[in-house]
Amino acid sequence: MKGRRAGVLLGLHLLLMVYSLSSVLSKLSGRYSWPEPGLFLCGFGVLGLLGVYALGWQQVIKRMPLTAAFANKAVTVVWGLVWGVLLFDEAVTPGKLAGCALVMAGVALFAAEE
Numbered sequence: 001m002k003g004r005r006a007g008v009l010l011g012l013h014l015l016l017m018v019y020s021l022s023s024v025l026s027k028l029s030g031r032y033s034w035p036e037p038g039l040f041l042c043g044f045g046v047l048g049l050l051g052v053y054a055l056g057w058q059q060v061i062k063r064m065p066l067t068a069a070f071a072n073k074a075v076t077v078v079w080g081l082v083w084g085v086l087l088f089d090e091a092v093t094p095g096k097l098a099g100c101a102l103v104m105a106g107v108a109l110f111a112a113e114e
Contacts, residue, residue, distance in 0.1 A: 008063045012072055015056040020079035022049040024087060071110040074103045 022045075029042035060069050078100050084090035 005064070008060065009072070011056070012060045012064070012069060013075060015053060015060060016073060016076055017079055018049055018056070019053040020076045020083060022046045022053070023076075023080060024083050025049065027088070068110070071107055074107050077103045
């Protein structure tokens, strides 16, 4: 049973990583103006990623409580920080790290209650 739960949790976090990539494409779309092909590629990419996320989310909530799944959604803040550093050369500031740590502490606290 523990192995199954760990698998569902891993799947959820991979799904949330995919979800966070839709924000990356949204940010990239700002580099294009109407009607450049890059704008359409980013837009369709966002729709595709959100479609994958929607289907995956339905599968996740069949296998774990909605409250637990939704609490884990907060890790997208961490993914946002990671993508900002890796893809957009954004700086990691102490405030950003503290914010991510606070979010992760909240998720861990909620998970301990489960």
